[in-house]
Amino acid sequence: MDSAGADWIHIDVMDGxxxxxxxxxxxxxxxLRPHSAKPFDCHLMIAPADPHLEAFAEAxxxxxxxxxxxxxxxxxxxxxxxxxxxxxGVVLNPSTGIDxxxxxxxxxxxxxxxxxxxxxxGQSFIDGQLAKVEALRTMAERQGxxxxxxxxxxxxxxxxxxxxxAGATALVAGTAAFKGGPSAYAANIAALRGLG
Numbered sequence: 001m002d003s004a005g006a007d008w009i010h011i012d013v014m015d016g017x018x019x020x021x022x023x024x025x026x027x028x029x030x031x032l033r034p035h036s037a038k039p040f041d042c043h044l045m046i047a048p049a050d051p052h053l054e055a056f057a058e059a060x061x062x063x064x065x066x067x068x069x070x071x072x073x074x075x076x077x078x079x080x081x082x083x084x085x086x087x088x089g090v091v092l093n094p095s096t097g098i099d100x101x102x103x104x105x106x107x108x109x110x111x112x113x114x115x116x117x118x119x120x121x122g123q124s125f126i127d128g129q130l131a132k133v134e135a136l137r138t139m140a141e142r143q144g145x146x147x148x149x150x151x152x153x154x155x156x157x158x159x160x161x162x163x164x165x166a167g168a169t170a171l172v173a174g175t176a177a178f179k180g181g182p183s184a185y186a187a188n189i190a191a192l193r194g195l196g
Contacts, residue, residue, distance in 0.1 A: 001038075001177070004185035008041045008063075010033030010152070010172045013056070015046040018070060019119030026052070026059035033060030041110075043091060043152070045118050046070060049076055057084035065112050068100065077102075078107040089150075093118060094126050098135055108147050111136055113168070116153030121174050125154030130166040137167030157191035 001009060009030060016022035029040060039062040046052060047070040056064055064081045068074045068090060081088035089110035092098065094117055101111070113133050116123035129151070136149055151163045152172035160171055177188050 006038060006177070008039045008170070009036055009089070010041045011041060013042055013044045013046060014119060016053060018047040018067070019045045021119050026055040027031045029056065029061060030059040039063060041065070043112060044070070053077070053080055054084060057081070057086050061086055063089055063110060064086040065091050065110060067091045067093065068096065069093075071184050074100070075104050075107055076156040090134065093176060094129060098132065098139065101136070102137060102143065105140065105143055105145055105147070108168075110148040110150055112150045112152055113192065114153050115151050115155065118153070123154055125156070125159050128161060133168050134165070155192070160192045161194055
């Protein structure tokens with residue numbers, strides 16, 4: 001993915017509790033860190049998240065994103081992530097509203113909108129999440145802030161332009177980026193950017 005033109009490496013961390021699957025933890029991220037100079041964007045699908053923030057920062061995460069449902073004090077958690085030297089992100093599941101965001105927006109560097117229900121790759125994109133992205137962009141602009149607005153889940157070359165038009169400034173693609181194996185990665189990324 002480095003040589004194929006990815007801007008970041010998005011790493012899904014799943015605990016088998018907050019979401020059904022279990023994936024990797026800090027030890028694997030630490031082992032991967034020497035192999036890429038790209039920012040590591042760690043999406044923690046774990047609960048509780050707070051006890052593990054330091055381990056992910058020490059393992060080499062550049063961005064740590066957490067779900068508001070993963071702990072009792074979101075503002076405190078976001079502040080801890082920043083204090084550890086990482087950028088702080090908040091993740092919105094398809095059913096998570098945005099009414100709480102004005103109260104923590106100044107503590108957020110990235111807002112990740114899940115366009116699938118988290119936990120499994122290969123799911124179909126939920127079109128209704130585009131309206132959430134539009135609302136978030138408007139909300140941030142009203143506050144004079146410009147967090148990265150990221151979409152993750154079912155993002156393909158067929159819907160990437162709609163995501164960007166809605167206000168997304170970063171796209172996460174798993175299935176669409178990795179399909180066809182390593183020889184296809186560069187073309188897949190170019191297609192997502194509308195260059196393919």
